[in-house]
Amino acid sequence: MMFSSSLLSSSLRFRASSLVFPAAVGAFLLLAGCAGEERPTAAEFTAAAEETLIEHYYDGSRAAWVQSTYINEDTTALAARFGAEGLTRAVDFAQEAATYDAASEADEVARKLNLLRGGLTLAAPADEAKIEELSQIATRMEAAYGSGKHCPDGPDTSTCRSLGDLEDVIDNSRDADALLDAWEGWRTISPPMRADYQRFVELSNEGAQALGFADTGAMWRSKYDMPPDDFAAEVDRLWDQVKPLYDDLQCHVRAELSDHHGADVVDPAGPIPAHVLGNMWAQSWSNVYDLVAPPAAAPGYDLTGILRSRGASEVEMVRMAEGFFTSLGMESLPDTFWTRSQFVKPQDREVVCHASAWQLDLDEDVRIKMCIDINAEDFSTIHHELGHSYYQLGYRDRVPLFRDSANDGFHEALGDTIALSVTPGYLVDIGLLDEEPSADADLGLLMRMALDKVAFLPFGLLIDRWRWAVFSGEVPPEEYNAAWWRLREQYQGVGAPSERTEEHFDPGAKYHVPGNTPYTRYFLAHILQFQLHRDLCEAIGYEGPLNRCSIYGNEEAGRRLSEMMAMGLSRPWPDALEAATGSREMDATAILDYFAPLAEWLKEQNEGRACGWS
Numbered sequence: 001m002m003f004s005s006s007l008l009s010s011s012l013r014f015r016a017s018s019l020v021f022p023a024a025v026g027a028f029l030l031l032a033g034c035a036g037e038e039r040p041t042a043a044e045f046t047a048a049a050e051e052t053l054i055e056h057y058y059d060g061s062r063a064a065w066v067q068s069t070y071i072n073e074d075t076t077a078l079a080a081r082f083g084a085e086g087l088t089r090a091v092d093f094a095q096e097a098a099t100y101d102a103a104s105e106a107d108e109v110a111r112k113l114n115l116l117r118g119g120l121t122l123a124a125p126a127d128e129a130k131i132e133e134l135s136q137i138a139t140r141m142e143a144a145y146g147s148g149k150h151c152p153d154g155p156d157t158s159t160c161r162s163l164g165d166l167e168d169v170i171d172n173s174r175d176a177d178a179l180l181d182a183w184e185g186w187r188t189i190s191p192p193m194r195a196d197y198q199r200f201v202e203l204s205n206e207g208a209q210a211l212g213f214a215d216t217g218a219m220w221r222s223k224y225d226m227p228p229d230d231f232a233a234e235v236d237r238l239w240d241q242v243k244p245l246y247d248d249l250q251c252h253v254r255a256e257l258s259d260h261h262g263a264d265v266v267d268p269a270g271p272i273p274a275h276v277l278g279n280m281w282a283q284s285w286s287n288v289y290d291l292v293a294p295p296a297a298a299p300g301y302d303l304t305g306i307l308r309s310r311g312a313s314e315v316e317m318v319r320m321a322e323g324f325f326t327s328l329g330m331e332s333l334p335d336t337f338w339t340r341s342q343f344v345k346p347q348d349r350e351v352v353c354h355a356s357a358w359q360l361d362l363d364e365d366v367r368i369k370m371c372i373d374i375n376a377e378d379f380s381t382i383h384h385e386l387g388h389s390y391y392q393l394g395y396r397d398r399v400p401l402f403r404d405s406a407n408d409g410f411h412e413a414l415g416d417t418i419a420l421s422v423t424p425g426y427l428v429d430i431g432l433l434d435e436e437p438s439a440d441a442d443l444g445l446l447m448r449m450a451l452d453k454v455a456f457l458p459f460g461l462l463i464d465r466w467r468w469a470v471f472s473g474e475v476p477p478e479e480y481n482a483a484w485w486r487l488r489e490q491y492q493g494v495g496a497p498s499e500r501t502e503e504h505f506d507p508g509a510k511y512h513v514p515g516n517t518p519y520t521r522y523f524l525a526h527i528l529q530f531q532l533h534r535d536l537c538e539a540i541g542y543e544g545p546l547n548r549c550s551i552y553g554n555e556e557a558g559r560r561l562s563e564m565m566a567m568g569l570s571r572p573w574p575d576a577l578e579a580a581t582g583s584r585e586m587d588a589t590a591i592l593d594y595f596a597p598l599a600e601w602l603k604e605q606n607e608g609r610a611c612g613w614s
Ligand code: X8Z
Pocket: 002, 003, 283, 354, 355, 356, 381, 384, 522
């Protein structure tokens, strides 16, 4: 449930999206009746499958929740057990669904058949032992990530550092040696996952192939209401729209970091080494803002400082974010959200700190799981997670198979769209800021935002470029790590800071790989959130610069978003996009509009610099 839950697709662990909810192997036989009876119609089959899936859903997601918030041998074994049962059910229904001809059915039934067959994030061969093995691998990899620590002096010694400890260094230190030490340290947790991952690829591909897909990657690409190859081309089209802006940002950031650290650490003509970008994965760069900011930009405001000086607590930050959603006319979060969520990292046990949002019953039992730090980044992540919660609540009246977003990019985009409206003007409205900074501050504010959002784009793309190639066999196990770094360089212009070999398994140090969460959704979300922001601002009659627009308190904007969310997965995604924006196509020009003043400034800065990397 990385973000949610959905009856299917989610993985074993019922995460993110999808109702996969499988019924025990053979459960379908009950639906089908005894020998001699007629086979159910497609409508009867899909309705019965939904009923079975939903019946078992809550138990499985509770087991997954407990494992993620209390990692030990017992919870891992229980989660794996429930995962295997869920997977068995899902595979069983998927295979049965594949025997119907979706094209000859009415729209809604056809959609359900396709979801049952292709909605899984993880498929498995219909073989009890293999399902068990796959479920154990998946559960073990996630637990290994969640409890991973760098222990230079041996396991369980006092010098062990958790991901959070190592991120403190990467996010804040300016010392290249300390940065490298933390960067390499975190990557000691993933080599032990390599063999598991290789087997995971084999088994999940076997499952996808049994359902008629070329491999697991092809199954993932089949969920976008278009042929899988067209989807890959669509992603390329969107990337081509924004790549020139990214390249200019990379060029400027590289030059400034090279000035700061010296050309021996940051080669002014090569890829930027991954340890100096202020983020463990070099996926967003706002922590190096001070080093690359426009010198003349007026100071904006320091939200982290404000939150801390006001003594804001974790739960108060969540309350503030909820206030944004209710200002749009949406309901308050249920009481159980507040009593069952995890906001603060527990001190007495291991948990998966990576933020996520869950809908355990596919109804009102929505929760988020975070280890909140009092800072601006986590304030933004809280909005991201509540976006998932509100989406989940928004579609809860749909039939179970349609309780998911229009495509997974929409689920990821909703909360970020709201966070784009957390403008200085909004902060004044809610009393966090005394007065709005003047327009001179905009270049700096845009730079901070670009370091977060524009820097992310190629990263959002390349994780699944790597996995698609791994699943298809184009990248064999003996090239896992080399292929990873080739893609990092090609798309991001970011390189390894020290020698990496096939002894390492650097993809495993990014949550979504051991967590088996598809990642192209975040690339789509980064495009969609700007499109939603621009088009909603336009719809409510806003005319100024896009970075100063806030939809706070605007019920028309809320109505459009609610309409999109309430559709769930019942219609193809262009219908949902149209409900909110009036447009049926994803369009990256909104991101270009938003950053236009910064793009111009970057061009001036880069004059005379040799941009690009080879
Ligand atoms: O994983 C997340 C969310 C949960 S769905 C916190 N994100 C990606 C990441 O952290 O890598 C949000 C942005 C990208």
